[in-house]
Amino acid sequence: MRWQDYIHTDPEILNGKPVIKGTRLSVEFLLGLLAVGWTEQQILDNYPTLKARDLQAMFAFMADSLQENLLFAVPEAV
Numbered sequence: 001m002r003w004q005d006y007i008h009t010d011p012e013i014l015n016g017k018p019v020i021k022g023t024r025l026s027v028e029f030l031l032g033l034l035a036v037g038w039t040e041q042q043i044l045d046n047y048p049t050l051k052a053r054d055l056q057a058m059f060a061f062m063a064d065s066l067q068e069n070l071l072f073a074v075p076e077a078v
Contacts, residue, residue: 001066006057018061020054023047027058 007027009016016024025047033043040055 001056001060003060005055006054007061015070020050020058023049025050027061028047030055031062 004024007018007019008021009018013024014026017028019026019067022029030043034040041051043055044050
């Protein structure tokens, strides 16, 4: 799967955050839902424009981001 076919950035949409193409749903927002306990099915049920492949692309995007060291830990402020 090429996540680039499903996720893009546009400075005019959510200040350039990565979003699922054709939506204003950011990767950050969707990951936040998962982080607080939503299931993939709950996300798909609540956002019917999304498809399972969109979520799969989001995970592929995150995996590539981690492999490319685009994300890293920030030390906690003391």
